[in-house]
Amino acid sequence: MALSESQSQTPTLDRVAGPADLRDLSDIELDELARELRAETIETVSRTGGHLGSSLGVVELTVALHAVFRTPFDKLIWDVSHQCYPHKILTGRRHRMNTLRQEGGLSGFTKRSESVFDPFGAAHSSTSISAALGFTIGRDMGQATGDAVAVIGDGSITAGMAYEALNNAGSEGRRLFVILNDNDMSIAPPVGAMNTYLNRLNAPHASLSEVAQGFIAALPSSLREQALAARTRACGGPPDATMFEHLGFTYIGPIDGHSMPDLLSTLRMARDRAEGPVLIHVRTVKGKGYAPAEASECCYHGVSKFDVASGTQSKGRANAPSYTSVFGKALTEEAARDPLIVAVNAAMPNGTGVDIMAKRFPRRVFDVGIAEQHAVTFAAGMAASGLKPFCAIYSTFLQRGYDQIVHDVALQGLPVRFAIDRAGLVGADGATHAGSFDVTYMTNLPGMVVMAAADEAELVHMVATAAAHDEGPIAFRYPRGEGVGVELPTRGDVLEIGKGRIISEGDSVAFLSCGAHLSEVQLAVETLAARGISCTVADARFAKPLDHNLIDQLARHHAALITVEQGAQGGFGAHVMHHLANTGGLDRGLAIRTVTLPDRFIEQASPEAMYRDAAMTADDIARVALQALGVEALTGRKSAATVTVA
Numbered sequence: 001m002a003l004s005e006s007q008s009q010t011p012t013l014d015r016v017a018g019p020a021d022l023r024d025l026s027d028i029e030l031d032e033l034a035r036e037l038r039a040e041t042i043e044t045v046s047r048t049g050g051h052l053g054s055s056l057g058v059v060e061l062t063v064a065l066h067a068v069f070r071t072p073f074d075k076l077i078w079d080v081s082h083q084c085y086p087h088k089i090l091t092g093r094r095h096r097m098n099t100l101r102q103e104g105g106l107s108g109f110t111k112r113s114e115s116v117f118d119p120f121g122a123a124h125s126s127t128s129i130s131a132a133l134g135f136t137i138g139r140d141m142g143q144a145t146g147d148a149v150a151v152i153g154d155g156s157i158t159a160g161m162a163y164e165a166l167n168n169a170g171s172e173g174r175r176l177f178v179i180l181n182d183n184d185m186s187i188a189p190p191v192g193a194m195n196t197y198l199n200r201l202n203a204p205h206a207s208l209s210e211v212a213q214g215f216i217a218a219l220p221s222s223l224r225e226q227a228l229a230a231r232t233r234a235c236g237g238p239p240d241a242t243m244f245e246h247l248g249f250t251y252i253g254p255i256d257g258h259s260m261p262d263l264l265s266t267l268r269m270a271r272d273r274a275e276g277p278v279l280i281h282v283r284t285v286k287g288k289g290y291a292p293a294e295a296s297e298c299c300y301h302g303v304s305k306f307d308v309a310s311g312t313q314s315k316g317r318a319n320a321p322s323y324t325s326v327f328g329k330a331l332t333e334e335a336a337r338d339p340l341i342v343a344v345n346a347a348m349p350n351g352t353g354v355d356i357m358a359k360r361f362p363r364r365v366f367d368v369g370i371a372e373q374h375a376v377t378f379a380a381g382m383a384a385s386g387l388k389p390f391c392a393i394y395s396t397f398l399q400r401g402y403d404q405i406v407h408d409v410a411l412q413g414l415p416v417r418f419a420i421d422r423a424g425l426v427g428a429d430g431a432t433h434a435g436s437f438d439v440t441y442m443t444n445l446p447g448m449v450v451m452a453a454a455d456e457a458e459l460v461h462m463v464a465t466a467a468a469h470d471e472g473p474i475a476f477r478y479p480r481g482e483g484v485g486v487e488l489p490t491r492g493d494v495l496e497i498g499k500g501r502i503i504s505e506g507d508s509v510a511f512l513s514c515g516a517h518l519s520e521v522q523l524a525v526e527t528l529a530a531r532g533i534s535c536t537v538a539d540a541r542f543a544k545p546l547d548h549n550l551i552d553q554l555a556r557h558h559a560a561l562i563t564v565e566q567g568a569q570g571g572f573g574a575h576v577m578h579h580l581a582n583t584g585g586l587d588r589g590l591a592i593r594t595v596t597l598p599d600r601f602i603e604q605a606s607p608e609a610m611y612r613d614a615a616m617t618a619d620d621i622a623r624v625a626l627q628a629l630g631v632e633a634l635t636g637r638k639s640a641a642t643v644t645v646a
Contacts, residue, residue: 011036018092019066019117030067031260034060037086038289040094044085046308048100049428050108051082053287053299054153057183057257061151061282062086064263065179068271070146075119075135079128079152081110082302083181084118091117101428103605109432123432124397125156125370129165129178136169136176147177147271154182155347158369169277170248176277177270182254183286244279253281258288298350320485323478324421326456328353330463330492331390331419335361340388341467344368346375352392352421372397376404376416383414388467392419395435395477396426402441409473410445416473417466418442423452423477424516424566425597425611430604435477436597439514439571442475443544449497450543451476452515452565452572456483458541464492479516479566481607498545506534509625510554513564514540514572517595520611521564523618528625535625543572551576552585560591560628564621569596591628595621 012029013036016022025033038059045052063086065076071091078084088106089097093115099105110118120131128150135148156162157180169176244251252270255262263282270278286301287293292311293300306313335341335357347370349355358365368375372393379389393401398420409416420442423435442450449469453459453476462476503518509528513521518539525535536558538550543565554561563573573594580586595616602610611617 013037013040013089013094016090019071019090022063022067022090025067027260027264030063030264031060034063034260037063037089040089041085042290042308044089044097044100045303046306047098048102049302049304049306050085050101051301052085052290052303053293053296053301054080054083055085056288056290056293057284057286057299058083058151058181059086059288060258060260060263061179061181061284062090064260064267065149065151066090068264068267069149072116072119073144074146075132075148076117077120077128077132077135077148077150078110078122079150079156080125081122082108083151083153084110087117088115091115101430101604103603103609105604107430107604108428109430121432123429124400126152126159126162128152128156129162129169132176132178133165133169133172133174136172136174140174147175149177149179151179151181154180154184155370159371160373166244166247166249173248173276175274177274178249178277178279180253180279180281181257181284182281183284249277249279250274251279251281253279254283255281257282257284320483321456321488322482323453323456323459323480324351324353325356326353326459326483326488327392327419327421327463327478328356330460331392332357332360333491334463334467335364338388338467339364340386342366342382342387342389344375344379344382344389344391346370346372346393346397348394351394352419354390354392372401373404376401377408379416380404380408380412380414383409383416384412388415388417388470390417390419390466392421394422394433395420395424395438396422396433398438399441405442405473406445410448413447413472415470417469418473418475419463419466420475420477422480424479425602425607425614426480427607427610428604431601434602435479436568436602438475438477439543439565439567440569440574443571443575445473447472448544449474451495451541452543453478454513454516454518454539454541455486457486457488458539459483460489460492461495462492465495465497468494469497477515479607484519495541498542498547500538500540500542500547500550502550503537503539504535506536508534508558509560509562509629510536510538510558511562511564511621511625512538512540512551512554512576514543515566517564517566517616520616520618521621524621524625527618527622531626531631533625533629533631540572544575546575546579548579548583551579552583555580555585555588555590555592558590560593560625562593562595562621562625562628564595564616566616567597569594569599571596593624593628595624 012033038056041055093106096106101108107114109123110121112118112121129152132148132150135145139145242251252266255266266280270280287299304313343354343357343365345352345354345367349358349367354365368378375391379391382389420438423438426433442448451462453462459478466474466476511521521537525537528535538554563576565572573596597614602613
């Protein structure tokens with residue numbers, strides 16, 4: 001189709017209002033569109049920050065999928081979905097990309113409430129094939145949906161849930177498309193046998209059965225035929241079939257994920273001919289087309305705002321070290337003193353800080369890939385063997401291993417040390433990554449010790465305490481980002497289990513803080529002091545076991561007791577109230593309030609704005625205290641974080 005003069009002068013991307021427009025473009029124009037889309041993605045993320053490398057790696061694939069399939073009738077499901085920025089630009093959200101990951105703006109992940117082109121929300125990995133199979137069943141049972149296409153990375157496909165879905169989909173035998181986006185990278189370089197296997201699939205002209213065939217060829221002739229027959233029976237099919245074919249999929253690939261002709265021809269063929277499940281293996285380069293990203297160790301997986309020309313990222317405040325780095329250094333020092341200490345992480349050595357220990361003691365740090373369930377039970381096995389494992393996983397991801405925490409760790413009383421990073425509200429990643437629930441789900445478990453660091457010095461002490469604790473499981477939580485700037489000890493002290501501390505003393509209101517909101521409590525106390533209200537501030541240190549003596553002392557000598565925590569309802573404050581209710585502590589007319597996150601998900605914003613939304617600022621905390629005392633509040637606004645107990 002010949003272009004008019006006006007069309008030839010208009011950038012191809014400017015002629016696209018939605019995926020339907022892609023289906024009117026020639027293959028050459030689609031290739032040009034991909035180049036423009038890559039440039040716009042780089043420019044967008046340079047202004048907002050976000051997940052750049054993963055998005056750049058799927059530009060051509062995104063264009064090809066929308067051009068070949070009939071989205072949104074056909075369901076395109078991105079695993080994790082941190083690679084969805086080009087998808088968002090093409091699906092009617094281009095004009096809002098400057099709001100990406102900001103308060104009131106576009107999510108950094110797919111989100112059902114945001115667009116009909118996001119049929120399934122994500123932000124955690126390895127869910128796409130399961131969801132796509134669900135849509136497939138819906139289609140076959142008469143629901144108004146077309147084909148389902150799951151795009152999953154080589155890192156995400158290592159997780160157990162992905163295997164479960166492949167197994168189920170293969171046995172169902174229904175028409176379903178899985179795109180394996182193989183870029184030889186997760187957040188960190190991928191690990192495990194699956195990565196090795198995919199690399200062998202990618203090896204040019206290599207036989208998939210090369211090693212086995214070499215072994216069989218070396219056998220005596222009398223045994224060779226028997227070995228070949230046995231291998232065929234064991235494989236359940238031809239000896240050189242891929243594992244995906246053994247699972248019931250038609251396997252296509254690997255193909256060049258940056259070649260538009262290859263992508264279009266392969267996807268069209270699969271769309272037109274598929275009768276059962278199909279897996280298309282696509283090779284891509286994370287960070288493709290932007291030299292600083294391609295050269296970076298993490299391929300610019302997650303970046304702050306940056307200068308496009310140089311790739312230099314803007315630096316945040318540098319007033320204090322991050323909690324993550326403090327943990328990593330403290331753990332490394334403990335490991336230097338105790339050769340039994342080992343560390344386990346799930347595909348995030350840098351994010352959890354265990355890379356610091358890995359540089360010094362590489363044989364004692366284990367990255368299990370995106371496999372939190374396995375990580376927990378793996379650590380339990382280590383503990384049962386006599387080692388001292390630290391299992392370092394973000395709060396939001398540790399949820400995925402909860403059954404293993406219950407059954408494999410707590411029930412057996414094994415001394416696994418859980419280092420829970422990103423506790424509380426985390427900012428631009430939003431509700432999917434918030435560490436809201438770990439205090440609640442950990443304190444419910446018999447025998448579990450749960451600590452919460454008020455500052456980075458306390459975190460050092462808690463690492464030392466966990467290292468010394470051999471009587472059962474122990475966990476300690478700490479937030480994302482910088483500490484408050486306190487002086488760090490040269491070596492952590494081993495804390496007395498279940499013992500809190502008094503920070504300052506007063507005689508009217510007692511604040512019992514558990515965790516990193518202590519600094520906000522101290523600001524609230526300054527506000528109350530200006531109104532002549534004298535306050536005691538205590539740091540619980542332990543959400544379990546509770547310091548009953550400290551709680552009783554605060555309850556006896558103050559008119560009001562306010563608990564404060566960076567977590568959901570049902571956590572630390574609920575346990576404090578449970579103790580007081582069962583020991584008569586509420587019979588003396590004590591006014592008690594709990595300041596927690598409200599019973600809803602908090603949308604993305606800066607952490608400060610998110611805590612403001614949760615009514616957990618210093619002013620909010622002061623207002624709760626005034627209400628408890630029956631004093632006129634600072635403003636007429638009620639705090640959503642207040643719970644009144646008669």
